Amino acid sequence: MLGLGTISKKVFGTPNDRKVKAVRPLVEKINALEPEFQALSDEELIGKTEEFKARVAGGEELDKILPEAFANCREAAMRALGLRAFDTQLMGGIFLHQGNIAEMKTGEGKTLVATFPAYLNALAGKGVHIVTVNDYLARRDAEWMGKVYAQLGMTTGVVVPQQPEAEKSEAYAADITYATNNELGFDYLRDNMKSKLEDMSQRGHNFAIVDEVDSILIDEARTPLIISGPAADRSELYKTVDHLVPSISEEHYTLDEKARNATFTDEGNEFIEAKLLEAGILPEGQSLYDPESTTLVHHVTQALKAHKLFQKDKDYIVRSGEVVLIDEFTGRMMPGRRLSDGLHQAIEAKEDCKIQPENVTLASVTFQNYFRLYSKLGGMTGTATTEAEEFGTIYGLGVVEVPTNRPIAREDEHDAVYRTAEEKYLAVVQTIKTANDKGQPVLVGTTSIEKSEDLSNRLTKAGIKHNVLNARQHEQEAQIVADAG
Template sequence: MLGVLARKVLGTANDRKIKPKWRVVERINALEPQMAALSDEDLRGKTEAYRARLAKGETLDALLPEAFATVREAAKRAIGLRPFDVQLVGGMILHEGRISEMKTGEGKTLVATLPVYLNALTGKGVHVVTVNDYLARRDAEWMGKVYAFLGLSTGVVVPGVDDAARKRAYACDVTYATNNELGFDYLRDNMKFRLEDMVQRGHAFAIVDEVDSILIDEARTPLIISGPTQDQSALYIAIDKLMPSLAPEHYEIDEKQRTATLTEDGNEFVEEKLREAGFLKGQATLYDPENVSLVHHVNQALRAHRMFQRDKDYIVKNGRVVIIDEFTGRMMDGRRWGDGLHQAVEAKEGCAIQPENVTLASITFQNYFRLYEKLAGMTGTALTEAEEFQSIYALDVVEVPTNVPVARVDDDDQVYRTNREKTEAIIAAIKDGRRRGQPILVGTTSIEKSEQLSAALKKAGVPHQVLNARYHEQEAFIVAQAGRPSAVTIATNMAGRGTDIKLGGNVEMRIAEKVGDETDPAKIAEITRRVTAEVEAARQQALAAGGLWVIGTERHESRRIDNQLRGRSGRQGDPGRSTFFLSLEDDLMRIFGGGRMDGMLQKLGLQEGEAIVHTWVNKAIERAQGKVEARNFDIRKNLLKFDDVMNDQRKAIFAQRR
């Protein structure tokens, strides 16, 4: 009671962090008429004036109101966007080296330009980190116009760029890159023989977009540069042939820990088969010291067959096994599982087996990003992991208020007993939404599941688009159309980040599509006018139908991924709705207490095709997710403990090389 009263009088801890910033916003707003009166040349001249003041000892904090007012005016002139007051607040939080939690559609990409410009004035370079190459290119091109207007240079680092181009990109005032490119460039730099061959020039300030994805979800996977070792492809193929003949009593699976081990019966069976194949001699057993590598190969083959699923954990593309990122649903080209697991999966799929690799250099994302003198981040979902951000990165999470209140309705989960009943309910809901003219985004947890649902919709005669790692080249086009009336888009987690679904469709992309190769200014103006009117009419129709309806087909291990999907709807005060359809056969429900819940539903007399919808079900699911998140946090903490030991040695060796 006292706590509630104190919050009403004093506000929450978050309110107290935000409150002082409104006074700075007033100072920035007061400068707006003055900045608007400047010519383009005079506005650009502000950059050198600020740099001169910094050289004389003035601080970045003292320059902040003027610098932010300068960027706001430059953004209006260069790209036709004016940062809102709440975006100025978000920019201040980033400048302070904190995490700014901003909801979808609040313009995080534009927010970053404010602290990026201010900190780039030091001449040390600022890194803006994105979750994929498409966003790095898009944001560098889009926001690069603002920086160029103010006389700053912008570079972008993406795969396939040579060292000379990388060095030029890192030498720019602002560099856009993915976390993988930054980390691998750091490792490669420290394997170079000459200082002048290094491409990075230091780690002054980084702003990480979708910070929870990069600093938490991907933190379980270290970056590794490796070299080939002895070819053992014959052994992988021979052991792979044993796997289909294993019976369920030969092995045990622990889905929570993602492990697969042979039972006593399984050991005897495999030993007998290995003797027949000539890999074990005489009375030798699998666990004799000289056969340790055989045990390892058998265990990895068992994991490949029983734990790793095609079109969920990986896809086969052009005869290669390509890993699928479980958090983003994207292909991780060039990344390979270690300890022979990738080779075991290649043997399972009949692909050419690449030699196993030995590690030449490695670093975790935790230790890479702790190299920066100042680190900040943006995301729509960080508060659930505030403890981890604080304990590992010393990053404070501040929730920024939305420019317009969120008008989305989040329904209670609908839980069915079987997948079949759930799929039927989803199809019925989609048909219902389409009849009203409502755009619908359906979120799935894997490629396989997105394609199964697509097949079911095709059978039911429902037109739709599919967005997953197989079709990632069409991502921008599919997302641009996802907000049109009655549009149905099935997506993996790919659609959860860095994308903005606008009701009515994306007007810029539609105009570009219609204009094509047209060069006549009068015709282009006419096309622009017509398409803009069409998109606005479609937007009004979608609004009247209730806005974007997000349908989740399964709960993810992490609440944040679910919240990311929900956050696609209800942007900038638009109406919207989100509903999760679940079944007791879903992975999360099955692994964490689905049996108990099934018994409960039977006692309640639940009929086939009927769903249970109740707040306590949501709470039970959130508890299950909390357990998984806590376990994953422990895994990351343990990984970091080991890497911290290596990190001291890594720093010492890398320092000697310089």
């Protein structure tokens, strides 16, 4: 016997089916306009952009202009790149314009999809930000899709780290700006520390299209972006305290690895107090529990965290005598970024690097709060339905699963679980070898530099040619990716 829910779905379709069905008439309108826009000259395509801008300035809603704007953008992409957007890509663009998250499977052309709502919303003259997860993609997509925007008479900018202020301001002044979530957040903080409005780089938060939206808005939602300034130099204290850590036993502390926190037990506090007195760091007659000893307890705790909770080649690497953090979500180096509250200095002491002055927080914002600044937000990902409730509750965003252009031919296997890491790696190498013998390209993802290099050594021993891309080789990324497969 069928339940009411099952009968309802069979008769009316799922909520997602109804959303997809609702935009089909718009797609049909865009398709019907295609011959008209194909007949236009290059100058006339740009002329259409100027016409649309004038209509928006005159009060016409973007939704009314959408079919024509999308048809213009489709023709521009065809001329600039030789790519004709599929109906499903037009759907994805419509959903993004409506302020949704478009769930699109890998290979469905998300990069091109973003150009449609970006172009439409840029007609209002307030700018559009397209957010990527790394600088390489920001540069690549700005250069690639910039050809489409140029065909439409629109300007494109890209924001990257260590960019001169004038260049950065120019990038933000463009019609469409590509940037990473990190750069956008830090530029916002830097702008808020400036005293003159004309010195600010960003020009407001009109519309953002976020790629890999689940990673940025959910996984990293509460990650704080912090701008800090130097405090007093305590480098000698960090070095002295660091030498105490090897003598601390497991019964002296408890660890919370998920929260990356360490706490001393009562026995541990007594042990540390004795050691600090012995080293002459804690004055005679002063207890570790006295208010003036708070700073010392903090330093020892940070040294303990540095040794027990932060691993070299996983959480950071040492490069040219400096501790450089690795982004836990992307595996990329983050030069110039430092841990706060003396933790970075504790790691520098642990690795015997030059200890930079400790910093005090001057400005801070989380990604969650930053992206709520935008008047409208849209996002793309391959997997969003699992976090649909969070997207709705936190950001007020709906999730729409966009149909694939063709049926998916890929087979998704069940996870294979092994008793030991050694058995798992043997199976991984064998799977790679089998595919390699057939001439099939293989992409292997690992969770750390250490694991990628361990697997690389195993593949070398097995006589399998391969390339490694991790934080150590990030300068060669474009070449490695270009040669892949």
